[in-house]
Amino acid sequence: xxxxxxxxxxxxxxxxxxxxxxxxxxxxxxxxxxxxxxxxxxxxxxxxxxxxxxxxxxxxxxxxxxxxxxxxxxxxxxxxxxxxxxxxxxxxxxxxxxxxxxxxxxxxxxxxxxxxxxxxxxxxxxxxxxxxxxxxxxxxxxxxxxxxxxxxxxxxxxxxxxxxxxxxxxxxxxxxxxxxxxxxxxxxxxxxxxxxxxxxxxxxxxxxxxxxxxxxxxxxxxxx
Amino acid sequence: xxxxxxxxxxxxxxxxxxxxxxxxxxxxxxxxxxxxxxxxxxxxxxxxxxxxxxxxxxxxxxxxxxxxxxxxxxxxxxxxxxxxxxxxxxxxxxxxxxxxxxxxxxxxxxxxxxxxxxxxxxxxxxxxxxxxxxxxxxxxxxxxxxxxxxxxxxxxxxxxxxxxxxxxxxxxxxxxxxxxxxxxxxxxxxxxxxxxxxxxxxxxxxxxxxxxxxxxxxxxxxxxxxxxxxxxxxxxxxxxxxxxxxxxxxxxxxxxxxxxxxxxxxxxxxxxxxxxxxxxxxxxxxxxxxxxxxxxxxxxxxxxxxxxxxxxxxxxxxxxxxxxxxxxxxxxxxxx
Amino acid sequence: xxxxxxxxxxxxxxxxxxxxxxxxxxxxxxxxxxxxxxxxxxxxxxxxxxxxxxxxxxxxxxxxxxxxxxxxxxxxxxxxxxxxxxxxxxxxxxxxxxxxxxxxxxxxxxxxxxxxxxxxxxxxxxxxxxxxxxxxxxxxxxxxxxxxxxxxxxxxxxxxxxxxxxxxxxxxxxxxxxxxxxxxxxxxxxxxxxxxxxxxxxxxxxxxxxxxxxxxxxxxxxxxxxxxxxxxxxxxxxxxxxxxxxxxxxxxxxxxxxxxxxxxxxxxxxxxxxxxxxxxxxxxxxxxxxxxxxxxxxxxxxxxxxxxxxxxxxxxxxxxxxx
Numbered sequence: 001x002x003x004x005x006x007x008x009x010x011x012x013x014x015x016x017x018x019x020x021x022x023x024x025x026x027x028x029x030x031x032x033x034x035x036x037x038x039x040x041x042x043x044x045x046x047x048x049x050x051x052x053x054x055x056x057x058x059x060x061x062x063x064x065x066x067x068x069x070x071x072x073x074x075x076x077x078x079x080x081x082x083x084x085x086x087x088x089x090x091x092x093x094x095x096x097x098x099x100x101x102x103x104x105x106x107x108x109x110x111x112x113x114x115x116x117x118x119x120x121x122x123x124x125x126x127x128x129x130x131x132x133x134x135x136x137x138x139x140x141x142x143x144x145x146x147x148x149x150x151x152x153x154x155x156x157x158x159x160x161x162x163x164x165x166x167x168x169x170x171x172x173x174x175x176x177x178x179x180x181x182x183x184x185x186x187x188x189x190x191x192x193x194x195x196x197x198x199x200x201x202x203x204x205x206x207x208x209x210x211x212x213x214x215x216x217x218x219x220x221x222x223x224x
Numbered sequence: 225x226x227x228x229x230x231x232x233x234x235x236x237x238x239x240x241x242x243x244x245x246x247x248x249x250x251x252x253x254x255x256x257x258x259x260x261x262x263x264x265x266x267x268x269x270x271x272x273x274x275x276x277x278x279x280x281x282x283x284x285x286x287x288x289x290x291x292x293x294x295x296x297x298x299x300x301x302x303x304x305x306x307x308x309x310x311x312x313x314x315x316x317x318x319x320x321x322x323x324x325x326x327x328x329x330x331x332x333x334x335x336x337x338x339x340x341x342x343x344x345x346x347x348x349x350x351x352x353x354x355x356x357x358x359x360x361x362x363x364x365x366x367x368x369x370x371x372x373x374x375x376x377x378x379x380x381x382x383x384x385x386x387x388x389x390x391x392x393x394x395x396x397x398x399x400x401x402x403x404x405x406x407x408x409x410x411x412x413x414x415x416x417x418x419x420x421x422x423x424x425x426x427x428x429x430x431x432x433x434x435x436x437x438x439x440x441x442x443x444x445x446x447x448x449x450x451x452x453x454x455x456x457x458x459x460x461x462x463x464x465x466x467x468x469x470x471x472x473x474x475x476x477x478x479x480x481x482x483x484x485x486x487x488x489x490x491x492x493x494x495x496x497x498x499x500x501x502x503x504x505x506x507x508x509x510x511x512x513x514x515x516x517x518x519x520x521x522x523x524x525x526x527x528x529x530x531x532x533x534x535x536x537x538x539x540x541x542x543x544x545x546x547x548x549x550x551x552x553x554x555x556x557x558x559x560x
Numbered sequence: 561x562x563x564x565x566x567x568x569x570x571x572x573x574x575x576x577x578x579x580x581x582x583x584x585x586x587x588x589x590x591x592x593x594x595x596x597x598x599x600x601x602x603x604x605x606x607x608x609x610x611x612x613x614x615x616x617x618x619x620x621x622x623x624x625x626x627x628x629x630x631x632x633x634x635x636x637x638x639x640x641x642x643x644x645x646x647x648x649x650x651x652x653x654x655x656x657x658x659x660x661x662x663x664x665x666x667x668x669x670x671x672x673x674x675x676x677x678x679x680x681x682x683x684x685x686x687x688x689x690x691x692x693x694x695x696x697x698x699x700x701x702x703x704x705x706x707x708x709x710x711x712x713x714x715x716x717x718x719x720x721x722x723x724x725x726x727x728x729x730x731x732x733x734x735x736x737x738x739x740x741x742x743x744x745x746x747x748x749x750x751x752x753x754x755x756x757x758x759x760x761x762x763x764x765x766x767x768x769x770x771x772x773x774x775x776x777x778x779x780x781x782x783x784x785x786x787x788x789x790x791x792x793x794x795x796x797x798x799x800x801x802x803x804x805x806x807x808x809x810x811x812x813x814x815x816x817x818x819x820x821x822x823x824x825x826x827x828x829x830x831x832x833x834x835x836x837x838x839x840x841x842x843x844x845x846x847x848x849x850x851x852x853x854x855x856x857x858x859x860x861x862x863x864x865x866x867x868x869x870x871x872x873x874x875x876x877x878x879x880x881x882x883x
Contacts, residue, residue, distance in 0.1 A: 044273050103245065106514035108462065114454075117442075123272050123431035126509075130273030133511040134243030302687035305709070306716025331667075332690025352685075356639045358668035377640055377742035385642065405739040405786070406638050408685060412738050412779075414708045415788055415861035418854070422685065423708065447860060450772040466739075470778060471771040472749040479745055479770060479781070560743050560754040 044131040054086035057094040089119040242508040254523035257294035270425030294324035300349035351408035357389040387499035400506025404481035568597035573634035602634035637683035689720035710858035718805030734812025790852035796867025
């Protein structure tokens with residue numbers, strides 16, 4: 001999967017400078033909030049308590065490992081070797097993953113349009129998707145639930161940021177398309193030219209093969 | 225005569241609820257009824273992470289009934305030989321909680337429900353594969369079935385003819401996944417995975433699905449078989465095995481059915497004229513965003529149809545359809 | 561073992577569209593040579609094929625009856641129009657022999673046959689004792705069970721009251737019917753529409769194999785029907801099935817030598833031939849086709865598993881039941 005050209009992709013490079021010992025407590029707090037606010041979701045995921053999910057936002061330089069054990073749900077940063085431990089992988093742009101988490105888009109629709117990829121234990125991924133979809137999750141609320149008096153201003157700031165990112169992502173995709181357009185056109189015309197040559201060669205071969213039968217008719221048929 | 229009967233030609237909108245959140249989304253978007261199942265093998269969408277506990281059903285019923293929406297409970301797999309208890313309990317539980325109807329497929333279970341819960345409204349599941357007037361009359365006379373969900377094998381003309389001959393309401397599939405096979409009579413899934421709609425309540429279950437990257441291709445596999453291969457730019461599909469690409473002779477094609485969604489929006493006036501009582505939207509396994517979007521679109525269309533107005537534009541549904549394409553399926557004879 | 565009826569072999573209805581004279585000759589040979597007790601006759605898959613065999617039906621039926629076979633008239637699996645229904649009504653109202661027995665493959669036909677002895681075919685869903693008891697009370701004396709039932713399910717049925725009133729039949733040989741549709745896949749494979757199908761299904765006397773994109777044989781199509789590519793063979797499990805209370809064993813007709821197939825199953829049922837020896841000989845008769853028996857062990861239907869494992873499953877289940 002190729003990451004979309006978006007502000008997340010650019011911003012993500014900043015994240016990679018952040019040491020994981022700063023991120024990890026934040027992830028722990030998020031998971032704690034999710035467990036408290038959405039116990040029914042974890043209950044639905046009971047049969048998959050032991051499954052390790054690798055969540056891979058393709059436009060971020062980091063990946064996450066998720067365990068949905070109702071007693072000890074865990075969200076950690078995946079290091080190189082950790083990824084191999086994952087029984088199931090969910091891959092997509094960060095915004096697509098957040099949309100999915102919050103039930104704003106249908107997972108099947110994302111998948112049908114190829115903006116979401118899954119690997120490994122498909123059943124576990126489907127269960128995760130279904131259980132998440134069955135909760136009305138607002139991930140920003142979940143994250144900021146402990147921010148106290150700052151929660152509301154922080155919440156609206158983050159939401160505005162996501163909205164901006166979404167819009168900028170759209171603009172940047174347009175920009176990317178505009179930049180690539182001449183290149184694409186050139187490749188397309190080259191492909192068409194190659195195909196013309198290939199057909200001409202095939203026609204010639206056919207003509208040689210049938211020499212003596214009805215060359216004029218064969219040539220005519222070939223040119224139609 | 226058929227249209228004079230109560231409920232015929234009404235086009236009541238029946239919407240899927242895989243989770244309590246989807247139930248609320250469907251009710252809020254204008255469903256006249258939602259259908260759902262218990263979280264076990266008694267229903268034909270026994271998918272991981274889906275469906276309702278009895279407590280969730282109770283809460284969902286209160287939410288729906290408070291807003292004038294009915295709730296139907298699908299108990300539409302075939303009880304296991306020697307162990308009918310789970311299915312009977314599901315019927316008892318649905319009856320005790322006061323659901324508006326149960327949707328059943330098995331003759332033994334219909335018999336049980338009719339004898340033990342005479343007041344419970346019975347609908348015949350599509351899994352019973354009742355595709356003709358004689359079969360439908362049997363279920364009506366034997367068990368008092370009030371409505372039949374028609375198998376996706378009939379044309380609109382067939383349905384009109386059928387409605388004139390039967391004393392019960394008909395419900396037809398309106399949108400979503402398409403079985404090209406007669407439902408309830410298909411063993412393809414168990415042949416490949418050991419799990420079937422009739423016994424386990426699943427078709428092409430996710431537990432047996434694998435997606436593999438192979439160079440620039442993505443391969444979708446079910447059990448030990450390749451169901452499809454996609455190029456990076458292709459719209460992908462879930463490997464439901466009858467929607468795969470297979471080879472006959474030297475040619476690869478979607479022999480059974482392409483990964484496409486059924487959509488009857490353009491046929492609504494015809495279905496209404498054919499005396500259809502209810503439209504069923506498929507997709508208990510889809511997200512609540514899907515539910516909200518499809519239900520809202522159909523709500524607007526059915527209301528327009530009831531008023532005799534032109535259908536509104538419905539391009540909003542394109543993105544959520546499987547393979548991002550649509551068909552009117554068996555309702556048109558050309559499909560055969 | 562006292563009181564248990566002797567096991568018998570049944571030849572299921574011809575699922576494929578054979579040329580009519582070949583169809584007739586096939587049954588003549590079955591009548592004259594095959595150790596088969598019951599022969600199911602009639603079109604199950606596609607109503608359009610029925611007119612071809614109708615002219616030959618009386619002589620085939622007479623030959624089979626003269627040979628001492630029980631003839632059962634099979635009917636359509638998926639009835640979608642009133643014309644199709646009328647065809648069945650006529651066959652029942654105006655039979656070609658006296659007191660005929662019919663096999664219902666759609667619940668509509670079972671409803672028509674209520675109150676008189678009849679057979680429930682494998683295309684009607686009879687998965688459990690409650691349904692079976694209901695059907696038996698309306699006149700079903702034999703029920704051909706769904707192919708996907710495991711030995712555990714069959715044994716459970718065998719322990720219920722139902723087994724006293726009906727005889728259970730299980731499919732033990734041939735490609736397994738897996739699905740039926742309104743759509744004709746044979747026509748589709750030949751870029752034709754069902755209404756102008758030119759009867760292309762007649763080209764494939766055992767169905768047309770379809771492969772996966774990796775060119776692995778997968779399923780077989782037969783008009784509107786889809787079958788397994790592999791041939792079911794439960795030669796090794798016959799004893800286990802008998803112990804479970806199965807009394808009739810259905811062979812699906814194929815273009816291989818069905819007289820020999822029947823002879824092998826008959827020998828294995830009669831303990832004249834060890835299952836292993838019979839299986840080896842069957843391999844010689846059917847040629848290079850994949851065999852399958854997975855359903856019986858509750859597994860994927862396409863699998864070919866060691867038959868003794870089924871017996872193991874059976875005895876484990878019996879032990880659990882005994883506890």
